[in-house]
Amino acid sequence: xxxxxxxxxxxxxxxxxxxxxxxxxxxxxxxxxxxxxxxxxxxxxxxxxxxxxxxxxxxxxxxxxxxxxxxxxxxxxxxxxxxxxxxxxxxxxxxxxxxxxxxxxxxxxxxxxxxxxxxxxxxxxxxxxxxxxxxxxxxxxxxxxxxxxxxxxxxxxxxxxxxxxxxxxxxxxxxxxxxxxxxxxxxxxxxxxxxxxxxxxxxxxxxxxxxxxxxxxxxxxxxxxxxxxxxxxxxxxxxxxxxxxxxxxxxxxxxxxxxxxxxxxxxxxxxxxxxxxxxxxxxxx
Amino acid sequence: xxxxxxxxxxxxxxxxxxxxxxxxxxxxxxxxxxxxxxxxxxxxxxxxxxxxxxxxxxxxxxxxxxxxxxxxxxxxxxxxxxxxxxxxxxxxxxxxxxxxxxxxxxxxxxxxxxxxxxxxxxxxxxxxxxxxxxxxxxxxxxxxxxxxxxxxxxxxxxxxxxxxxxxxxxxxxxxxxxxxxxxxxxxxxxxxxxxxxxxxxxxxxxxxxxxxxxxxxxxxxxxxxxxxxxxxxxxxxxxxxxxxxxxxxxxxxxxxxxxxxxxxxxxxxxxxxxxxxxxxxxxxx
Numbered sequence: 329x330x331x332x333x334x335x336x337x338x339x340x341x342x343x344x345x346x347x348x349x350x351x352x353x354x355x356x357x358x359x360x361x362x363x364x365x366x367x368x369x370x371x372x373x374x375x376x377x378x379x380x381x382x383x384x385x386x387x388x389x390x391x392x393x394x395x396x397x398x399x400x401x402x403x404x405x406x407x408x409x410x411x412x413x414x415x416x417x418x419x420x421x422x423x424x425x426x427x428x429x430x431x432x433x434x435x436x437x438x439x440x441x442x443x444x445x446x447x448x449x450x451x452x453x454x455x456x457x458x459x460x461x462x463x464x465x466x467x468x469x470x471x472x473x474x475x476x477x478x479x480x481x482x483x484x485x486x487x488x489x490x491x492x493x494x495x496x497x498x499x500x501x502x503x504x505x506x507x508x509x510x511x512x513x514x515x516x517x518x519x520x521x522x523x524x525x526x527x528x529x530x531x532x533x534x535x536x537x538x539x540x541x542x543x544x545x546x547x548x549x550x551x552x553x554x555x556x557x558x559x560x561x562x563x564x565x566x567x568x569x570x571x572x573x574x575x576x577x578x579x580x581x582x583x584x585x586x587x588x589x590x591x592x593x594x595x596x597x598x599x600x601x602x603x604x605x606x607x608x609x610x611x612x613x
Numbered sequence: 614x615x616x617x618x619x620x621x622x623x624x625x626x627x628x629x630x631x632x633x634x635x636x637x638x639x640x641x642x643x644x645x646x647x648x649x650x651x652x653x654x655x656x657x658x659x660x661x662x663x664x665x666x667x668x669x670x671x672x673x674x675x676x677x678x679x680x681x682x683x684x685x686x687x688x689x690x691x692x693x694x695x696x697x698x699x700x701x702x703x704x705x706x707x708x709x710x711x712x713x714x715x716x717x718x719x720x721x722x723x724x725x726x727x728x729x730x731x732x733x734x735x736x737x738x739x740x741x742x743x744x745x746x747x748x749x750x751x752x753x754x755x756x757x758x759x760x761x762x763x764x765x766x767x768x769x770x771x772x773x774x775x776x777x778x779x780x781x782x783x784x785x786x787x788x789x790x791x792x793x794x795x796x797x798x799x800x801x802x803x804x805x806x807x808x809x810x811x812x813x814x815x816x817x818x819x820x821x822x823x824x825x826x827x828x829x830x831x832x833x834x835x836x837x838x839x840x841x842x843x844x845x846x847x848x849x850x851x852x853x854x855x856x857x858x859x860x861x862x863x864x865x866x867x868x869x870x871x872x873x874x875x876x877x878x879x880x881x882x883x884x885x886x887x888x889x890x891x892x893x894x895x896x897x898x
Contacts, residue, residue, distance in 0.1 A: 337871055337875035339879055344875050392874065397878070588622050589677065591623070593624070593625075593680070
């Protein structure tokens with residue numbers, strides 16, 4: 329699994345870098361970005377926040393627009409931003425090139441249905457192949473936290489909750505909270521996972537949380553003026569849960585904010601601080 | 614001059630908004646973006662930083678990528694980001710659609726040559742029409758500062774220096790410092806201003822500074838690994854000047870940084886603080 333460096337930009341005394349590599353899990357060439365804070369050296373490896381982006385995005389949206397690198401450089405946290413689906417001419421796409429199925433819309437699941445299953449194994453890529461690659465090639469520890477936006481917020485919640493030993497804390501912006509009961513999720517899961525809705529539940533954070541008596545700390549920020557809130561995101565499903573659940577989950581409804589990166593950038597530093605506390609880099613106060 | 618609001622995003626408790634309007638100076642419809650910090654109300658108007666972007670950019674690059682809004686919200690500074698040229702199907706463009714002439718490459722001059730002069734009057738648009746529109750429609754004072762990147766750094770320096778009563782301070786990232794002696798400037802000025810190189814000097818910050826005994830405070834940041842530094846930007850021309858000039862000009866060469874927005878975002882807060890000091894919002898220390 330060799331990496332090819334295709335771009336490097338110094339940023340806040342650290343480095344933003346883009347790489348391509350051949351993914352054996354996804355059966356295609358993939359690109360990812362990493363932000364290495366100035367503290368990251370072989371002698372002083374740093375923990376990693378994995379960031380999962382939303383529909384239509386690549387590794388670039390978060391790195392260019394979120395404004396996360398300043399505080400990541402101060403705290404000493406690396407950030408890894410993978411792509412949102414397998415890519416390439418040989419990879420199946422929606423026949424109408426819809427934005428919410430196929431390329432750019434992997435939904436962080438392992439597809440079981442043709443023609444998707446050959447490449448759309450994003451769950452295994454994020455949980456296993458990519459971290460192994462990162463930990464073998466960069467000055468990072470095995471301490472991981474996970475965050476994401478929209479479809480990537482769904483990915484962060486489901487992947488984090490299903491792997492409590494691998495991710496010390498979970499956060500999300502505007503996550504799709506209950507994909508088995510919203511149009512985006514129903515469309516994608518029907519295609520990738522088939523018609524048996526029982527098979528969908530392993531990728532639905534509401535359904536996972538219902539079954540759990542405890543889990544890692546979770547932080548969610550959601551804009552009140554997000555045009556996708558009621559039909560697609562269903563944050564209210566988690567709000568009903570938290571009233572019954574004693575585990576640590578904080579959901580902030582942010583008045584007047586929308587679904588954009590202007591919203592993410594406004595609150596990303598609070599998410600980095602939340603993860604830094606759970607990584608033992610900052611004290612809680 | 615009526616404004617049409619086409620986009621609004623809450624950001625750091627203030628608002629990022631995009632507008633279109635018919636420009637009588639440019640003879641076309643134009644788009645700009647404004648960031649209004651939470652302090653900006655009719656009773657408490659705030660000063661404005663005008664940001665001029667570089668080749669190929671629009672109003673969006675700075676607003677999405679620079680990470681300026683957090684500190685602008687803290688300091689109470691509005692930011693206005695105009696487009697980089699006139700736009701529209703009726704507007705002349707380079708016959709090969711080159712990135713460095715025509716659309717996206719207005720160079721902040723008043724063109725005197727056909728076919729450019731009908732629309733390419735960016736100097737007057739930035740200095741006169743746009744601020745009048747901003748000051749008539751938003752809760753801002755007449756206090757202005759100006760900044761920009763690359764071609765926009767050239768614009769900020771030349772416009773600021775030629776209008777000392779209108780701009781209290783000037784800053785630039787990676788500016789084209791001596792456009793009369795670099796390929797980008799020679800190509801654009803030949804087209805827009807004609808072959809008489811004497812006519813070019815009014816749009817060359819080095820040539821303007823040579824003639825001035827005093828000027829507003831200037832702050833420039835330049836990456837040492839900027840691939841355009843030697844051939845296009847010619848920062849060394851200003852460095853020779855400052856050794857002879859007692860006026861206030863600071864040029865920071867930033868080791869390892871390139872020409873990208875990763876560089877701008879790394880140092881934008883120091884530029885906002887510099888302008889805040891010159892606007893009397895912060896004390897110098």
